[in-house]
Amino acid sequence: MTITLDRLRGPLVALTSLAVGAGIWEWLGTRIPKTEFVGFWATVKALGHLIGNGQLGSALGESMEVFGIGLAIGAAIGFFLGLLLSRVEWLRIGLEPYITAAYAMPSVALAPFVLAVFGFEVKAKVIVVVVFGIWPILINTLEGARSVNPELLEVARSYRSSEPKLWLHVIVPYTLPYTMTGFRQSIARCLVGMIAAEFILSSSGLGDLIIRNTERFQTANVLASILTITLLATALIGLGRVVENYFARWRAGA
Amino acid sequence: MTATTVAARLPRTFALTPRARRVCLQVATGIVLLALWEGLVTWLAPFYVTRPSGVVRHAWEVLSNRPTALTQLSGTFWYDVQTTVIAVLEGLAIGVTCGVFVGLAMGRLRDVEWALKYYVGAFFALPTIAMVPLMTLWFGYSSTARLVIVIIGAFLPVALNVYEGVRKLPVTYLEVARTYHARWWNVWFGIALPASLPYLLAGIRLAAGRALVAAVVAEYLLAIRGLGFLIKADMQSFSENQAMIALIALALIGVALNTLVNVATARLLPWYRREGR
Numbered sequence: 127m128t129i130t131l132d133r134l135r136g137p138l139v140a141l142t143s144l145a146v147g148a149g150i151w152e153w154l155g156t157r158i159p160k161t162e163f164v165g166f167w168a169t170v171k172a173l174g175h176l177i178g179n180g181q182l183g184s185a186l187g188e189s190m191e192v193f194g195i196g197l198a199i200g201a202a203i204g205f206f207l208g209l210l211l212s213r214v215e216w217l218r219i220g221l222e223p224y225i226t227a228a229y230a231m232p233s234v235a236l237a238p239f240v241l242a243v244f245g246f247e248v249k250a251k252v253i254v255v256v257v258f259g260i261w262p263i264l265i266n267t268l269e270g271a272r273s274v275n276p277e278l279l280e281v282a283r284s285y286r287s288s289e290p291k292l293w294l295h296v297i298v299p300y301t302l303p304y305t306m307t308g309f310r311q312s313i314a315r316c317l318v319g320m321i322a323a324e325f326i327l328s329s330s331g332l333g334d335l336i337i338r339n340t341e342r343f344q345t346a347n348v349l350a351s352i353l354t355i356t357l358l359a360t361a362l363i364g365l366g367r368v369v370e371n372y373f374a375r376w377r378a379g380a
Numbered sequence: 381m382t383a384t385t386v387a388a389r390l391p392r393t394f395a396l397t398p399r400a401r402r403v404c405l406q407v408a409t410g411i412v413l414l415a416l417w418e419g420l421v422t423w424l425a426p427f428y429v430t431r432p433s434g435v436v437r438h439a440w441e442v443l444s445n446r447p448t449a450l451t452q453l454s455g456t457f458w459y460d461v462q463t464t465v466i467a468v469l470e471g472l473a474i475g476v477t478c479g480v481f482v483g484l485a486m487g488r489l490r491d492v493e494w495a496l497k498y499y500v501g502a503f504f505a506l507p508t509i510a511m512v513p514l515m516t517l518w519f520g521y522s523s524t525a526r527l528v529i530v531i532i533g534a535f536l537p538v539a540l541n542v543y544e545g546v547r548k549l550p551v552t553y554l555e556v557a558r559t560y561h562a563r564w565w566n567v568w569f570g571i572a573l574p575a576s577l578p579y580l581l582a583g584i585r586l587a588a589g590r591a592l593v594a595a596v597v598a599e600y601l602l603a604i605r606g607l608g609f610l611i612k613a614d615m616q617s618f619s620e621n622q623a624m625i626a627l628i629a630l631a632l633i634g635v636a637l638n639t640l641v642n643v644a645t646a647r648l649l650p651w652y653r654r655e656g657r
């Protein structure tokens with residue numbers, strides 16, 4: 127009996143805390159002018175309204191198009207480049223400092239330059255997302271592929287495995303768990319890239335929803351949009367974690 | 381094949397050390413990348429798009445703070461560097477300090493853990509920059525808005541990482557502490573904090589990245605003086621080469637922050653090779 131109570135305590139505290147949070151939110155909404163902050167209930171109503179008139183749905187669609195294409199392209203390039211660099215040593219040594227620098231620099235600052243060259247289309251936003259998302263996958267894949275047990279490579283080579291077969295049967299299966307860690311990190315970075323592209327290039331999607339409603343002091347809609355992005359990001363990163371854990375189990379099992 | 385035979389035939393004094401060969405290779409790659417950039421832009425892009433030769437041509441003009449006819453605002457490059465760096469460092473100091481306290485409390489106290497972990501997790505997942513427009517409603521188009529968004533960006537990764545580090549504290553440490561009747565502050569700051577230092581440093585690395593991005597986006601969208609705004613002003617007056625110098629400065633700041641964390645890791649944790657996350 128005491129054990130079940132003890133076990134329930136955590137979730138109960140969490141629920142109370144969420145309820146208190148919503149309460150404070152609601153209370154602040156009554157104290158602060160409507161142009162600056164609105165209560166919890168007003169935000170939920172605004173969210174319902176945005177869903178009802180289809181604005182949220184179309185914004186979500188636009189954002190997810192940019193995010194999805196960008197993540198897919200970034201992941202493909204990062205994965206392939208990571209494998210390539212692990213096999214071609216002079217290229218890896220040559221590019222290493224530039225990759226580190228590209229990862230450490232704030233990628234948002236590149237967005238205006240992408241805007242100048244590629245304009246306002248979806249393509250330009252996808253490029254911004256790719257620039258954000260490519261690095262974690264590239265770096266993790268490279269690290270994984272470099273840590274392949276040399277004995278495995280030697281055995282494969284002594285059986286006259288060709289380079290493509292070596293990649294397919296030894297390096298890629300060994301590296302995938304590492305890549306998936308990078309993939310999860312890339313999801314988070316691509317979301318930032320998506321919002322940055324929608325703010326800085328032509329506004330569209332969820333970023334546009336935020337900017338437009340901020341300019342009109344429709345604070346309820348702003349908060350509803352941020353709430354949507356929070357839920358979306360939590361879900362996508364959670365998904366990334368599930369995929370990562372699936373592959374990590376594979377690594378542990380091997 | 382031929383390269384190695386030539387190298388073997390050279391007198392010993394000409395043979396390069398492995399380190400020097402690395403550096404040569406990296407410099408050569410850099411030159412190839414710059415040449416590619418120059419060539420592609422000259423071949424494909426409109427005249428105003430930035431290219432290495434243009435950046436070199438305008439470097440002195442920007443770095444010497446000289447205002448130009450086109451861009452009155454870019455006359456004070458070093459002022460913009462300074463205000464961005466100070467905002468980022470200020471925000472990092474506040475954000476990291478708060479993050480350490482919240483992380484420790486979450487790691488040590490179960491009720492605090494359960495009360496806060498969904499909030500911290502959700503705000504960590506949310507791209508911090510999505511809140512920049514909201515900050516304008518609260519703080520106006522001011523540098524306070526930038527500071528607040530930088531603090532938020534810095535706080536979350538640190539809180540989450542310290543929390544994770546404290547939770548993985550070896551039980552034996554705590555048992556020894558209890559045997560010696562350690563007080564709670566001894567356990568928090570004498571045991572839990574030092575033991576989670578690798579996590580803290582990994583968190584600070586993430587925090588530095590987020591803080592810089594937050595500052596740049598805030599400057600860009602809110603038109604607050606700083607490198608982000610400088611890029612915007614230069615881009616809008618087709619002075620892309622000048623804007624590229626600001627971008628390079630941002631990249632250098634990012635690399636410098638990263639290096640700082642690396643040096644701290646090497647100094648404080650010589651046994652620790654790389655972060656586990």
